[in-house]
Amino acid sequence: MLLPAIAVTFVFSYLPLYGLQIAFKTTRLGANYLNGDWIGFDHFVRFFNAGWFGTIMKNTVLLSVGSYLIAFPFTIMLALMIFNAVNKRLAKFTQTFTYLPHLLSGVVVIGILNLFVNGETGLINIFLRLTGQETISFFGRNDMVLPLYIITNLWQHVGFSAIVYLAALNSIDGSIVESARIDGANKFKIMMKIQLPWILPVIVTMLILNMGHILNVSVDKVLLMQTDLNISASEVIATYVYKAGIQGAQYGFAAAVGLFNNCINLAMLLFINWLSRRINETSIF
């Protein structure tokens, strides 16, 4: 029963590890792509010494960490608001429509974004024009990439990420809240002093789990947001690997860049795991 799964995983997850040797070889085209000459770390050195290395690293970290750090407080706030709502129908409404975007593909999300911010036809620019203000070329400006990426991420994922915290809030012992009420605590105090500390372990765990993907950026969304004008703010490792490797056929070089990315991710994961074992004596593995 295990055999099909093992076969598929071996072929498509382990064989590529063997194929990683092209990161250390000259690129040969054709079927014998593994037959290039060994060149050691040349591809890596070329990547590190390139002028845009710093830019790409900065963009990657900014987009992933930035969107994550901003989404985090929103997620927790949403969970607390839904949980503390007196009007359950309103809570249900908000819950339903904040989950929904999680099901949509990045393409649809960027398509919607496009209709709001694109050139002359986007809703925001129509509004700006009608009120006599200067229209904004959202996709033509470097300083717009991060905000737009963050906003789409918030819209897509905040509601869904809140589920975990809602579940944790639901497990609060009612008698604690009751005695706090009797002692005269108001709802705000209960939220800050009971509910928030109660979900703190979950918050820490989620933080740790997400640190393992520190360099992962939603590649389809970034690719779709990229233009020649904002490239110096929107080029990230994943889009760079795609362009150099798949489009540019520099397989060895692109594989080296990808390998570098995966090594950083792995190192982060191990580091966070070590850290969490030291701090709260739990680890993921």
Next chain:
Amino acid sequence: MKATSLKRNHKLYSGLDDRIFDLTVKIILLILGVMALYPLWFVLIASVSNPSDIFRGRVFLLPSGLNTEAYEKLLHTPKVWTGYLNSIIYTSVGTFINLAVTLPAAFALSRKALPGRAVFSVFFIFTMVFSGGLIPSFMLVRSLNMVDTMWALVIPGAVSAFNLLIAKSFFEGGIPESIYEAAIVDGASKFQFFFRFALPLSKAMIAVILLYYALGHWNDYFTPLIYIRTPDLQPLTIVIAQMAATLDTTLLEVMPSEEAYQLLMENSLMKYAVVFVGALPMIILYPFLQRYLIQGVMLGAVKG
């Protein structure tokens, strides 16, 4: 999750501060809910409005009339329908393969009698931690002659270690070892037990991982972008990207004329329509899926 289990003991004390709190919660929830809903709503109302009304800023909360022009045009755009059909095929075939490979493996891993169980677990978990990356996978798929075929989309990702672990821990908890052993002693084969008992008892979990896999296939853009070249084989995501998510340099800046303006308006109407058509399947299925999505988070959380 139901947010209703908080005991309604706020009646004990209901001073001004609590009423302010309730009101604040209400306002924030309303704002967040409307903000979440509005983008989709606007795309819908804009797609059926008169484009010149959109340009004059008259379409904001309600559509101006009912203009089905864009949808009629879409009906006569064959690539949208081939895209839909391709996406349906890739999603059903892909999900079927996912389940056919993942579920038996998860069941086998969940049985304590399996020799080398820990080794196999590590074998799968390792793929979550480290991978060869895009390029070596691409070279492999290419050398297997799977480029530009459906197989490039459905075979390489047949097992997701994450889903495998969810299924495994569900089988561990839901199918006790004692029942399994008793059935084997009574002469049932492993496969009989798997199909007659294990699977029917695990419907909730199967629904969850089916949903995860199916969503992954349906929403996938990057994999077909890399592997599929023939236009007739493109899934819906690629078609939408070509029609609506690509950023066109504004015609108006190049040649500001009445025709350019007209063309631009018609184009943007098509975009509204195609984006909405792209989002539609999920909007329709969402009420049925919501429960399983939430269950999925819970199953995953138990695991983590």
